[in-house]
Amino acid sequence: MTTSAPLPSGTEAAMSAGSTVTDRLVGANSRYAAAFSDPGMDARPVLKVAVVACMDARLDLHAALGLELGDCHTIRNAGGVVTDDVIRSLTISQRALGTRSVVLIHHTGCGLESLTEDFRHELEMEVGQRPAWAVEAFRDVEQDVRQSMQRVRTSPFLVETGDVRGFVFDVRTGLLREIDPA
Numbered sequence: 665m666t667t668s669a670p671l672p673s674g675t676e677a678a679m680s681a682g683s684t685v686t687d688r689l690v691g692a693n694s695r696y697a698a699a700f701s702d703p704g705m706d707a708r709p710v711l712k713v714a715v716v717a718c719m720d721a722r723l724d725l726h727a728a729l730g731l732e733l734g735d736c737h738t739i740r741n742a743g744g745v746v747t748d749d750v751i752r753s754l755t756i757s758q759r760a761l762g763t764r765s766v767v768l769i770h771h772t773g774c775g776l777e778s779l780t781e782d783f784r785h786e787l788e789m790e791v792g793q794r795p796a797w798a799v800e801a802f803r804d805v806e807q808d809v810r811q812s813m814q815r816v817r818t819s820p821f822l823v824e825t826g827d828v829r830g831f832v833f834d835v836r837t838g839l840l841r842e843i844d845p846a
């Protein structure tokens with residue numbers, strides 16, 4: 665991996681000269697904070713729901729699901745796969761912060777469909793060290809959603825596994841399609 669990859673066209677023009685994308689985000693935060701008023705919420709999600717989703721930039725979870733500030737926990741990673749670290753977050757979400765429902769969201773055109781576990785081998789060849797983590801690549805998005813639901817339902821650490829539902833978000837239509845767990 666190189667750190668000097670060219671910026672996508674348009675990105676550079678969108679930033680003022682000499683600033684980075686992070687500078688731009690910090691500037692946006694100043695404007696956000698200027699209009700912000702403390703809603704006085706505590707940390708427990710209002711809807712008692714945790715959403716596990718892919719990190720894909722085309723998936724705006726709050727807009728797509730009609731969620732407001734304070735409604736949910738959002739746990740995202742590459743693929744929206746249920747890893748040990750996702751179980752860690754869900755366990756804290758349920759046991760310390762009172763959530764009761766779990767929603768799992770994968771999506772069409774996921775980058776993980778174009779990878780294989782060979783990615784780990786390629787990394788090892790490049791850097792001399794094999795990562796401890798699995799790539800969690802998949803070929804069949806529906807089957808991966810089913811596996812994710814199963815991992816949540818069978819976790820011994822979770823107290824609420826009765827309301828676990830899985831979906832595929834279509835990045836072209838914005839629609840969710842529910843996946844039958846069977």
Ligand SMILES: [Zn+2]
Nearest residue numbers: 718720774775
């Ligand atoms: Zn994805």
